[in-house]
Amino acid sequence: xxxxxxxxxxxxxxxxxxxxxxxxxxxxxxxxxxxxxxxxxxxxxxxxxxxxxxxxxxxxxxxxxxxxxxxxxxxxxxxxxxxxxxxxxxxxxxxxxxxxxxxxxxxxxxxxxxxxxxxxxxxxxxxxxxxxxxxxxxxxxxxxxxxxxxxxxxxxxxxxxxxxxxxxxxxxxxxxxxxxxxxxxxxxxxxxxxxxxxxxxxxxxxxxxxxxxxxxxxxxxxxxxxxxxxxxxxxxxxxxxxxxxxxxxxxxxxxxxxxxxxxxxxxxxxxxxxxxxxxxxxxxxxxxxxxxxxxxxxxxxxxxxxxxxxxxxxxxxxxxxxxxxxxxxxxxxxxxxxxxxxxxxxxxxxxxxxxxxxxxxxxxxxxxxxxxxxxxxxxxxxxxxxxxxxxxxxxxxxxxxxxxxxxxxxxxxx
Amino acid sequence: xxxxxxxxxxxxxxxxxxxxxxxxxxxxxxxxxxxxxxxxxxxxxxxxxxxxxxxxxxxxxxxxxxxxxxxxxxxxxxxxxxxxxxxxxxxxxxxxxxxxxxxxxxxxxxxxxxxxxxxxxxxxxxxxxxxxxxxxxxxxxxxxxxxxxxxxxxxxxxxxxxxxxxxxxxxxxxxxxxxxxxxxxxxxxxxxxxxxxxxxxxxxxxxxxxxxxxxxxxxxxxxxxxxxxxxxxxxxxxxxxxxxxxxxxxxxxxxxxxxxxxxxxxxxxxxxxxxxxxxxxxxxxxxxxxxxxxxxxxxxxxxxxxxxxxxxxxxxxxxxxxxxxxxxxxx
Numbered sequence: 160x161x162x163x164x165x166x167x168x169x170x171x172x173x174x175x176x177x178x179x180x181x182x183x184x185x186x187x188x189x190x191x192x193x194x195x196x197x198x199x200x201x202x203x204x205x206x207x208x209x210x211x212x213x214x215x216x217x218x219x220x221x222x223x224x225x226x227x228x229x230x231x232x233x234x235x236x237x238x239x240x241x242x243x244x245x246x247x248x249x250x251x252x253x254x255x256x257x258x259x260x261x262x263x264x265x266x267x268x269x270x271x272x273x274x275x276x277x278x279x280x281x282x283x284x285x286x287x288x289x290x291x292x293x294x295x296x297x298x299x300x301x302x303x304x305x306x307x308x309x310x311x312x313x314x315x316x317x318x319x320x321x322x323x324x325x326x327x328x329x330x331x332x333x334x335x336x337x338x339x340x341x342x343x344x345x346x347x348x349x350x351x352x353x354x355x356x357x358x359x360x361x362x363x364x365x366x367x368x369x370x371x372x373x374x375x376x377x378x379x380x381x382x383x384x385x386x387x388x389x390x391x392x393x394x395x396x397x398x399x400x401x402x403x404x405x406x407x408x409x410x411x412x413x414x415x416x417x418x419x420x421x422x423x424x425x426x427x428x429x430x431x432x433x434x435x436x437x438x439x440x441x442x443x444x445x446x447x448x449x450x451x452x453x454x455x456x457x458x459x460x461x462x463x464x465x466x467x468x469x470x471x472x473x474x475x476x477x478x479x480x481x482x483x484x485x486x487x488x489x490x491x492x493x494x495x496x497x498x499x500x501x502x503x504x505x506x507x508x509x510x511x512x513x514x515x516x517x518x519x520x521x522x523x524x525x526x527x528x529x530x531x532x533x534x535x536x537x538x539x540x541x542x543x544x545x546x547x548x549x550x551x552x553x554x555x556x557x558x559x560x561x562x563x564x565x566x567x568x569x570x571x572x573x
Numbered sequence: 574x575x576x577x578x579x580x581x582x583x584x585x586x587x588x589x590x591x592x593x594x595x596x597x598x599x600x601x602x603x604x605x606x607x608x609x610x611x612x613x614x615x616x617x618x619x620x621x622x623x624x625x626x627x628x629x630x631x632x633x634x635x636x637x638x639x640x641x642x643x644x645x646x647x648x649x650x651x652x653x654x655x656x657x658x659x660x661x662x663x664x665x666x667x668x669x670x671x672x673x674x675x676x677x678x679x680x681x682x683x684x685x686x687x688x689x690x691x692x693x694x695x696x697x698x699x700x701x702x703x704x705x706x707x708x709x710x711x712x713x714x715x716x717x718x719x720x721x722x723x724x725x726x727x728x729x730x731x732x733x734x735x736x737x738x739x740x741x742x743x744x745x746x747x748x749x750x751x752x753x754x755x756x757x758x759x760x761x762x763x764x765x766x767x768x769x770x771x772x773x774x775x776x777x778x779x780x781x782x783x784x785x786x787x788x789x790x791x792x793x794x795x796x797x798x799x800x801x802x803x804x805x806x807x808x809x810x811x812x813x814x815x816x817x818x819x820x821x822x823x824x825x826x827x828x829x830x831x832x833x834x835x836x837x838x839x840x841x842x843x844x845x846x847x848x849x850x851x852x853x854x855x856x857x858x859x860x861x862x863x864x865x866x867x868x869x870x871x872x873x874x875x876x877x878x879x880x881x882x883x884x885x886x887x888x889x890x891x892x893x894x895x896x897x898x899x900x901x902x903x904x
Contacts, residue, residue, distance in 0.1 A: 183601070216704060
């Protein structure tokens, strides 16, 4: 009897406990789950970061990464100054629809803890341009107190490393038109004033202490230049930064007229050709770039050393130090095999080769300096915003962390 | 001794009872073909997602519940036959009991409410910068549409892909806003007195006719038929917009949202359909929750939006061949 009572009691307790969950239909089961959730409802929360990041995107963050000019509004910089001056920090402001949408502008201020600094300002005259043309004004002041100099020529020694200050102010007007899709033609002209002085790189002598200013053209001799020229460019890359197919071929000719000392007038011709060979549906790319700079002195004139082509550093011959070689002429090539590692990261193995050349008669592919390595390219929407390259060559190992694309085209041609 | 015997009996009852309640796999109303009547949903607040933060979160993290190393987590949001039920996420339109007719397939989410032509369209918002550029308009009946265009040099690319893909996704069972191809001349658009132009800074200013002109300078134009755009009909009053849905977890303020999204069979299937249609931007930010009221019942319906990057279109340019491919880590 006791057992029967216990059983009945237990059944009642269990039944009561399960009553809420006992359902007779699937519909009831789902409805009960929904009723359970009603007791647990709370407002959706949005991360405070979402609004901030979305505003950046709406202001053109992605387009800015592709173009290298950043999004509209306030900007923060970690690069963009001459190499070798220390880590850059800076800020800027960009608008693309000023004065009833007739003008775009961008102003930046940047500096390093090594007391290098730079101010620049760009005005884009949209009202003067058409759909297929552009006119812009670019002004820049940059002070770089620890520019490296190892002496002239391809045989300069690592042991002769010295530093100098390079301070320049330039104002240039650029204008051009797209004659047909990807083919641009234009003119450029402006003013450049240059000051060189003692360098401040710790542990290395100032350039004038080990090189005779008389043998280094332009050292400690300030002057002003009027410069003007023309450019032509054919660009059929798929995207400007982190391209995977197509190519870019460009030439620029500029005349520098020494307005002050009348000793450093010259012409310079620059040629760049880069092409991208995709395969495996574009997941892998062989990228090739060949570039050369040739200088032509006017009668009795010289090319000042700070305007000579420079080789070495993060953007050309990566296994060699920044500005390792200076001379009147230069030729270099980069070959990269790039592959898509995962969303946001491309990797690459690369070979660099190049040399500076004192005489045009010696322009050839003999006696090149070589280097090679591996690189990591961080991307957003296809555009490279940061890269880390590790390179090794005859002068040792270098690694670099920069905020640009290795093949970034630096001329203002569009 | 009697006490022990009673205890054992009680334990037996508990085990049997619990076992019975868990063992019931089928109910008289199985298999359901439609979700049971929804619970009224009120007091929902819109919330946004960030494309960039989603990208970082998914590249460097693993949001949601993932399959274990061994085995898989079965799909949920299904009936006892494993089929997705008709409801606010999905509707079996083509395949379960009947096939859509050719006309219905072509009609897609609807062809009854194109923007009216008996008056000018009022431009309410012009957005020339950032993502999803377009013009929000109201036709003479007050219905709202988002106009999206082709990039210059690629007439019909994004708009054509949008029309084709939206019909596919609709036929596959997803909720898709009505979309119409429209051709119009400049005079069809007038700036609303309350209109806004979105600046390059992401702010707004009073809309003027020249803002519309400047926007239209950026888009492709058909030399014979005028400006071509896809007009996406805003499903209900804009106040019902709740932002995109996340592809994992559930909406915490929606009582009808009871299955983690990463386990929903309809959303898992979306992965396959998106791969098939080369929908390279099938991501959370390209979805939309709307508060719908039908038969006096307010509830959240979940939409797919923005098909501009499907098929061969990359939205603002032709799609690159590598887009929508799997990642590869070997050189």
